[in-house]
Amino acid sequence: MEEKPRYRRILLKLSGEAFAGEQGYGIDPNFLEYISHEVKNVHELGVEVAIVIGGGNIFRGFQGKGIGIDRATADYMGMLATVINALALQSALERHVNIPTRVLSAIEMRQVSEPYIRRRAVRHLEKGRVVIFAGGTGNPFFSTDTAAALRAAEIDAEVLLKATKVGGIYDKDPEKFPDAMFIREITYLEVINRGIRVMDHTALTMCRENDIPIIVFNIREKGNLRAVVLGEEIGSVVRG
Template structure:
């Protein structure tokens, strides 16, 4: 049986560092690594060129450093290094568990463990069928990994930015706190900004809006959601237009 035809040729997946911790408060959960590797493989097998940006919150958050007396810029660089650790862990799992060729490109130069980020090289890896993991955010302090995801998605000309979360998409309120919260299937960038819906930070959302990059918010913990998203099925919430 032939694989179904994906709607998107090239996508960028944004994973949070917290997801890597699994049920733990800190570190990397091997079970999640195995699960997410197979989810990514299901998309890769469709021939979809897949890039990934990972947060580092399971190891260190730059904003938390200030409470320890660490200045914000230094804390952000520490957070970037945390994303490199997550990227290397995911690369190892993708290659060993899922048998998917993978490259890590880092915005901070760490040649012993990752290639330096070069836009044309990243695109070439994707064209050759390799999953590309972008590490170290944008390489600059004061920018979130959500913004790094938007920036890299635009640089590689991705057709969709997939924001992985632990809920089914966007709601009128926090569904964990308010059972009356209503699910929003489709919404415009401006509505998200004006209503203060916390999908991603303002800089990332504005980048996507200005460049008309659609964002799909999905529950990554539901098996096959990632595959369904790239096939164009109705899954999660879609942000576009306006």
């Protein structure tokens, strides 16, 4: 029996920390190979896949203050880190699983990526290419979570999939508190009012205004990405 995906077009948000793997910094080749196969398992269902990547494995904007770099400049440095991750993932997708991939950067650097143009991104998706959005929003003071929400709205993605290292949303950090309670479904406003760390407020508000559900799930569990796309009850859902 042919498996029918629940979503036609998705936006996958990957953190920079995930790229570091167990080493804590830089890019782990084992993770690149792993995530390539996870994306392939979704791509082969006919799903259009767009990806936004963080840069925390290389540099975070808030680190700049501690070393005497102003916030705007530090944020631009963080955006450049996302381009490095995007190029690494593009190479892995094409080398390991032979999926055509395009990197579109909000900060123009034509030698290594295409400039971000919404219509071009949509056309790539329609042609079956995986599209990786790099460079955040192209502006300082915005997180890559906000970039993910913005790009999801722009390309008319049906869902934003936030990949994490835990099973979903909890009322407090499950890695620090054994009694943390799992939350299967919650509204955008509840997340904001209760101060639950899912995405920043700007990203949540953008998803709410554009009616884009957010599914938070554990990307480290093999097969979870495909299961989520097929509509299985994996992780937690933010909607309404």
